[in-house]
Amino acid sequence: MITTPDATLQFGPSSRRLRLQTLVWLRWLAVAGQSLTVILVDFWLEFPLPFTTCAALIGALAVANFVLSASFPPTYRLEPLAAFAVLSLDLLQLAALLYITGGLANPFAPLICVPVIISFASQPLRHAVALFILAVLFVSALAFSPYPLPWYGGDAPFLQPIMQVGVWVAITSMMAFAAFYAYRVSQEATLLADALSATELVLQREKHLSQLDGLAAAAAHELGTPLATISLVAKEMERELGQDERFGEDVQLLRSQSERCRDILKRIATLPSESEAHMRRLPLSSLIEEVLAPHREFGIKLELVEKSDRAREPVGVRNAGILYGLGNLIENAVDFAREKVVVTVEHDASRVVVTIEDDGVGYSPDVMQRIGEPYVTSRQRDDKAGGLGLGLFIAKTLLERSGARLRFENRGPETPGARVEIIWPRNRMESNPA
Incomplete structure (x- = not known):
């Protein structure tokens, strides 16, 4: 009565690899957002900004994204190690951009949490933890950035050491909390999806048992015509060879067995009409x-x-x-x-x-x-x-x-x-x- 899903079916996080197209679209969104921010700061607010270096970093991300899009189909799903490499590159590019634009004083510094959250929501725990450690190292490096925050007249706000520590703690704790939350939600969703898949499999198998009588009737109907032809040919052979010493007994046996097959198929064909009401x-x-x-x-x-x-x-x-x-x-x-x-x-x-x-x-x-x-x-x-x-x-x-x-x-x-x-x-x- 109780059945379990096949062992060959893949359940769990290993069966849900991150789709490359998802990362590609997120990257294009990052490229657009970073480009718009740099342009507004440099040309509209007219803050002093290392525009060329910023443009080079944003351009490198765009080129890498274009190469990925051209090299793989949209439906390609990344292996965990490949996804870790892609997210690490995103993390490095964003950290470098923040490093040359004020470090932890930059109001966009919390965005460094995004790749980590994506990793915890979609990747195996060991890869996600490795990316989290890498992000913490990058955040720590931002605290020692020698580049000032772009500001009016070059008089950039200066963060006191205690404030630097506070910002570092805030970003790190926010990243840890958001990562843990994303991981738990993702795990629960994965367990629920796997359990529902197993439920559908069990229900499908149970329904197949009740459909066997219909399949038998269909098989009997399909076999009826060729069997009738065999029976007709057997009768003709019996008429011609019935008294033959070598083949007479074989022909009679062939005809009797064909008649037996017809009787069996007739009973199978009438099975649904006789027992369907009782069974259902x-x-x-x-x-x-x-x-x-x-x-x-x-x-x-x-x-x-x-x-x-x-x-x-x-x-x-x-x-x-x-x-x-x-x-x-x-x-x-x-x-x-x-x-x-x-x-x-x-x-x-x-x-x-x-x-x-x-x-x-x-x-x-x-x-x-x-x-x-x-x-x-x-x-x-x-x-x-x-x-x-x-x-x-x-x-x-x-x-x-x-x-x-x-x-x-x-x-x-x-x-x-x-x-x-x-x-x-x-x-x-x-x-x-x-």
């Missing part, structure tokens, strides 16, 4: 029994309590997501239970409720706060209780897609164990598609 329409009691059946042989007692009359139970359409989701929750309950798991089913005119209870240790407080997130590794902090991560996230996601609300809680101090309550509006339970 599933009463609630049959659904629960189908989910419980694979877990009865693990030494844990499975007790089913039906509080409502079966005569008025909902009858819905077979839903692979519901079957997988309930199966995963029951499997978790069996894994954590000491002796018994109780599944309680009740329904009325407005809702359907399935409650799964085990007599294990229950959920620890830290896990209870994060239940249903991808890769919550265990119920207990010491990791002795077993896995409770991606599978539970997939189950929760699939059940919520079917219209259910889930509530996870502990049973109480007198009756230890965990309880999961799944509640559907009755109309959603009766009309869910497969």
Whole structure:
């Protein structure tokens, strides 16, 4: 019942390399911004500025960007080491530009954080940390810049040493905080995207099982015509060679086997019309029994309590997501239970409720706060209780897609164990598609 994604599928940061086109566009934006700033400072404000050197640095960035654009297709994705090299070059160019225009006194000095933030949002941690260290070294070098800030009449503001230290601390701390924030957000987004991909894969596999009868019918239909031709030829051969001592028995065998194949294909072709309604329409009691059946042989007692009359139970359409989701929750309950798991089913005119209870240790407080997130590794902090991560996230996601609300809680101090309550509006339970 419970399946996992193929090991060959790539999940995690390694499967999300930075696209070169993204860096190219960011670089062109940097070139435009730096050019506009230098032109305004030199020609409009008429501040003394090493214009030629600034233009050379900006031009070098533009040339490097043009070379990258011409050498690789727009969809090319950079390896982590290549991305580190590109971002390091951006960092060096910006630091050099700031160094000759006042160092830490330059109001644009905090922009040195941008390449670091990009790295922490998209690159492996070791490369991002290396770039952060490099940025801290560049910021430290800016504090010793001998070049004054471009200002009126050359009388540039002078930063006292204590102010230099303050600016250095401000930029470094801002860079560290922004980098950490970008890394955490990126990691959570990556985990969520991977978990949803695994969810789609599981649901797709479950749906394939329900489509086998249709595929069999299609195969029977396609094979019918060539088999009819074979049968016709076999009859003609039998008429001509039926009494032949060498080939008579073989021809009769060929015809009998072709007739047998026709009978088999006829039964397969009628399978959907005979059993599709039975397979697709599933009463609630049959659904629960189908989910419980694979877990009865693990030494844990499975007790089913039906509080409502079966005569008025909902009858819905077979839903692979519901079957997988309930199966995963029951499997978790069996894994954590000491002796018994109780599944309680009740329904009325407005809702359907399935409650799964085990007599294990229950959920620890830290896990209870994060239940249903991808890769919550265990119920207990010491990791002795077993896995409770991606599978539970997939189950929760699939059940919520079917219209259910889930509530996870502990049973109480007198009756230890965990309880999961799944509640559907009755109309959603009766009309869910497969």
